[in-house]
Amino acid sequence: MIHLKKTLRQTLFAIALLSLGAVSLPAQQPLTIEVATPGSNEFYESFYPEYLSGLTWLQSTAIWRQEATLQGCTPGGKKSALLTIEDLFRLVPSDEYFARLKSYGKAFPYYQALECGLLAIYGDNVYLIDVAQQKLVRTFPRKDADQQPYELLEFDPNGAYVVARSAKGVLGILTPTQFTEIATNEGNEIVYGEAVHQREFGIEKGIFISPKGDQVAFYRMDQSMVPEYPIVDYISNEKAEVKPLRYPMAGDRSHHVTIGIYKVATGKTIYLEAPSDKETFLTNIAWTPNAKQILVAEVARHQDRCTLNEYDATSGHCIRTLFEESDPKYVEPQTPAIFLNDGTGRFLWLSRRDGFNHIYLYDRGGKLLKQITKGDWEVLEVKGFADKKRQILFTSTKASPLEERFYSVAIKSGKLTDLTPQRGVHSVVSNEEGTAFIDQFTSPEVARRISLINTKGKKPTTLLDAKDKTKAFVMPTVTLDSLTADDGATKLYYRIIKPSNFDPAKKYPLILYVYGGPHAQMINCTPNYGAGGWELYMAEQGYIMLCLDNRGSANRGKAFEDVIHRQVGTVEMRDQIKGVRHLMAEPWVDNNRIGVYGWSFGGFMTTNLMLSYPEIFKVGVAGGPVMDWRYYEIMYGERYNDMPQENPEGYKANNLTLRAGDLKGRLLLIHGVIDNVVLWQHAQRFVQAAIKAGTMPDTFYYPTHEHNVRGNDRVHLNRVITRYFQDHL
Secondary structure, eight states, X not given: OHHHXXXXXXXXXXHHHHHHTSSOOOOOXXXXXXXXXXXXXXXXXXXXXXXXXXXXXXXXXXXXEETTEEEEEOTTOOEEEXXXXXXXXXXXXXXXXXXXXXXXXXXXXXXXXXXXXEEEEETTEEEEXXXXXXXXXXXXXXXXXXXXXXXXXXXXXXXXXXXEEOXXXXXXXXXXXXXXXXXXXXXXXXXXXXXXXXXXXXXXXXXXXXXTSSEEEEEEEEOTTXXXXXXXXXXXXXXXXXXXXXXXXXXXXXXXXXXXXXXXXXXXXXXXXXOSSTTOEEEEEEEOTTSSEEEEXXXXXXXXXXXXXXXXXTTOOEEEEEEXXXXXXXXXXXXXXXXXXXXXXXXXXXXXXXXXXXXXXXXXXXXXXXXXXXXXXXXXXXXXXXXXXXXXXXXXXSSOXXXXXXXXXXXXXXXXXXXXXXSSEEEEEEOTTSSEEXXXXXXXXXXXXXXXXXXXXXXOEEEEEEOOGGGGBOOOEEEEEEEEOTTSSOEEEEEEEEOTTOOTTSOEEEEEEOOOOTTOOOOOSSGGGGOOHHHHHHHHTTXXXXXXXOXXXXXXXXHHHHTTTTOXXXXXXXXXXXXXXXXXXXXXXXXXXXXXXXXXXXXXXXXXXXXXXXXXXXXXXXXXXXXXXXXXXXXXXXXXXXXXXXXXXXXXXXXXXXXXXXOOSEEEEEEETTOSSSOTHHHHHHHHHHHHXXXXXXXXXXTTOSSSOOTTHHHHHHHXXXXXXXXXX
16 A cells, blocks of 8 residues: 555656656657668668677577677576677787777677687688687688689688689689689679579578588589670769670570589589489579588479489489479479488478478488478478477467467477467577577567577576667557458458548548568568558658558468469459558548559559559559569569460560550659669560550669669658659649
């Protein structure tokens, strides 16, 4: 009772002070484009929640940069300063860059953590440091004898060398004392050690070092049969320069890829036997634990079949096919085989063969032992093992399609444990032993919380609890909801953003922000349910903002995604229109002022919606849009459309250049001049078709940008888009 009375007195006293003006809360600021746009200084200083730079594991210690110090925390929760900038000054020989760094004095350099130590990367060198012993182990040069920089591609896990590329296109092994050639690029016709197949099928790199570091597998890509596309750089030099790009378009010939294996000790290279069909996609490379064999997931050009083949790493011969997967629409392996490395040879494989991405266990001979995870949810990524390889650690959407949580599953019993039960999105990195993990957690209520969590159930250690910087600004209201697609069964999630001063008695213009394509999810359980700063800003300018994840988008299972096969754009538009008409029934939406904006696949959707529903959409902005899928790349385009020769009606139906005459409203096309993903040709061909048809889209281009407008120029982009809606909607 005493405590309650005291609390009541304190509350009344605070109210009295507020009424007298003795206490005042800080006034919220209006949201600006600069503050809301990633790439601007204002965004990171004033809007983006604080984070821990360089957060990763170094052996069994979580590490991160904090001003001039490398901080660490053990799985037991013990925090300490592991290395300071002063320690680096003492350990590392001075060079010109280092001297400048020393004069600044408050910036711990960029680094990479290896099993054997910390790679501090700056200036003219890379320094391998034993943090525990505070000792410089070795130094790698970052420039050759002519002072030309090396491109550092992949570090040996033992820290003995780095696979690098010279400025002259030579791929090689760089040690502290020499650079040894593996292979040399032949212009842009034959390239070595680069990611292939347009970075599809989970391919992000072109170098694969064996577990012991004694061998280096690499891609060799012969592009000589792929025509050169003339990307023109108008800005870098005084005169425009053509920089040809080998771009394999749907239905045309694809590049030919082989896999080489370089023996570090002997300097010899062997190549794996090439498939009989040279246009086979060689994906998801995995070394066996003893590095005597290598596994390759080979996807047929038609993308309806994937074969996991085993090769001898000494001879290059194909030893055997472990198993094959097929699907009448498409297969899309994203993850290499993951070996348990427990002496049994068993490995994990991720597959959607039952309709959802799940974990399967195989023996060394390719025999399926069991399906580990099951259910109408997706395994997103295997993160490691725990309990002496008896538990698999992974992230998934089990709790909700809008969430990402971290789980363990017992291989023997299949028992699942939710290690991050809080609703939201958990980005997780586990240590090698699986005894602890770093959890970066966000939700609609949490800006960012980073914790070090022990899997034995000990109390988590909070590394950062970032404040919500958006509270300093007048913010709109964001609401999550769902509706049912026109199939009468499929739930579609959407979000609505309303101005902070929303008045239901007024009518507001509506803008649909759309992406809609595969491998993307716009609605999730993060702050503002995934809404970007520009959407929030536009709501504060007096617009209702709508975003919906249609069928074809990510994290909802195979049937949800592959419904678009051979008819890209059709089902997606039906779902988006269902959402728009749902809001058009609201009395506070002005049905005569509806706009749409999207980029890339979203630019395709924007243009398609403008052409297909001119009675609904008055204004559209299409960034980097695909206008004719015949001119998009093979790997992505043929997966969802098949070849143009096989599906002429499907390609015709979504060829927007054929329908340029249907444009009724105001459409702004924005494109990066040196776009190497969706070629500028798409927008140009649509404009030419519009000229012939007598319609008049508007255009804007960015001379120095590729597929996205990044950095501070993105502020300019958002101003252009905003002005277009303000002028015409």
